[in-house]
Amino acid sequence: MAFAAPLLLLAYGVLRWMDGLDGHRDKQGAAWIVGHLAFFGSMVLFAMIAVALFRRTRMGRRIAAVAAAVSVFGVACFLWVIVGDLSASFRDRWPLPGPLEITGPLLFVLGMSVLLSLQVAAGRVPVWSPILFFLGYLAISVNLDLLPLAALVILAATVPLGRPGTGSRRVTPAVSRLH
Structure with a gap:
């Protein structure tokens, strides 16, 4: 999951970029649809990573x-928007409330940053892991064209999460090593 989620996000970013090469986005085209399906899969995997x-x-x-x-x-907010992007009838019938369009992605990023920070405190991932995660999503919020780089x-x-033994390894946190 640690590799697949960002790689699917990368696929979405590349397909989005390819779709816009002609100056517009074809919302019925293969790049649009496959890209959004990759984005959907990425977000499902990120939810699984959070759990x-x-x-x-x-x-x-x-x-x-x-x-x-x-x-x-x-x-869930991301998925709602993705489904709405893929289905105009869904978007028209059940639009995501405006405040959730902004707060939903922000909550995802903040929650994941906290979870990664707790892994830093436990000595399981390096300190730069939550920082890079936050910066990646910050880049996306600045400009969606930065999606491939952000991914x-x-x-x-997330690479440190996929190392063998990361989930079960018991490393003494740096704080307790000081005592």
Whole structure:
């Protein structure tokens, strides 16, 4: 999941870029549809990552539970928009309320950043992991054309999660090593 989620996001970014080469986006074209399906899959995997990070958290369980719930809620907002992009009838019948269009993605990013930060505190991922994750999504919010680059930054952030033994490894947190 740690590799597949950002790689699907990268596929979406590349397909989105290819779709816009002629100056407009073809909302019925193959690049649009396949790209959005890749984006949908990416977001489902990110929700699964959020739940997995919650499950592996030992210290700060309550914070992790809230962060995971917030992340999954944010993913649900993303999925709602993606389905609306793929189906005009869905979007017209059930539009995502305006405030959720802004807060949903923000909640996802903040929740994942907290979950990754808890993994830093537990000594399971490097300190740059949550920072890169946040910066990747910040780049997307600045300009959607930065999606391919942002996906690579997010991949760099999640790679440590995919290392063998990361989920079960018990590393003494840096804070407790000081005592």
